[in-house]
Amino acid sequence: MTGPRALQEFLDCGTVDADVFALRPDYRAVLLAVDGIVPGPSTERSEALLVAAEASARRALADRSVEELGHIAAWRSAYASFGARPQRTRNSLEALMRRAASGLPRINRLTDLYNAISVLHQVPLGGEDLAGYDGAPRxxxxxxxxxxxxxxxxxxxxxYPTAGEVVWCDDTGVTCRRWNWRQGRRTQLREGTSSALFILDALAPMSDMALRAAADDLATQLLTLGSGVGIATRVIAAGATPSGGT
Incomplete structure (x- = not known):
């Protein structure tokens, strides 16, 4: 999958079922499809982002527990609404915040970058290899x-997921369980990933403006990963029509 048109067409075919919006009408997502990424190890730039994210997490947790942070509390409630136990199956943002005190993982510049953005903007953010996809995300x-x-x-x-569990999937099967808990092996980012899908998940109290700022920051950072990087975006919300751009 290459070129902005192909990326946008892929995103425009993505869907969120009405049953998910019935569960959480405040749910919104921004999807970014990216190609032209030049893979590489962690860099000074990605290290600086992770250090800034760790400092941000320490400030956020200076006078409260992880569970008391507004967006994390909202996601714990969302997990409980479909039968998951949030104290055992933590959303991706909560998992990163709990690691931040002792240090976020250093993996490669692509993974470092999106982990840092997730913590800096307090938003669950998943990254997957587009080469592993079969059909559009749902x-x-x-x-x-x-x-x-x-x-x-x-x-x-x-x-297999439990009945009623909220999952991202494609035509082959589940790509991420429990909304934003655990990603599958088939579509996981790899050392050689050059095209990727990123999903930013939001619930109230996160505002549309804050969600968009997180997506814009992610896009800005992704553009540093190669001279030929192309990005398409899509916002999905209850009652919204497809919207995006490159």
Whole structure:
């Protein structure tokens, strides 16, 4: 998948089921499809972003617990609404915030970058390899028979979501379980990833302006990863029509 038109067409085919909006009418997502990424190890730039994110997390947690942060509390409530136990299955933002005190992971410049943006803007943010996708992304409430390509006991395994669980999926199966908890192996970012999908998930109290600022910051940082980087965006919200740009 290359070129802005192909990226935008991919995003415009993405959907969020009405059952998900019925569960949380305040849900919004920004999707970014990106190609032209030049893979590489962590850099001084990605290190500086992670250091800034760690400092931001320490400030946010100076006088309150992780669970008391507004957006994290909202996601814990959302998890409980479809039967997940938030104290055991933490959304991706909460998992990063809990690691920030001892240091965020250093993986490669692409992963470092989006982890830092997630913490800096206090938004769950998933990154996936577009080369692993089969069809457009869809957010649904699972039937329970959708395959999820994962790892168990250190070996590849197929798992299944529980009925009613909120999952991202494509035509082959689940790509991310429990909204923004755990990504699948089939579409995970790799050292050689050159095209990717990023999903920023928002609930109240996060405003549309704050969500857009996070997406803009992510796009700005992604543009530093190669001279030929192309980006398409799509905002999905209850009652909204497709909107995006490159």
């Amino acid at each position: 957010l649904v409430r699972a039937v329970g028979t959708e395959p999820f390509d994962t790892v168990a006991g250190g070996a590849p395994a197929i798992d």
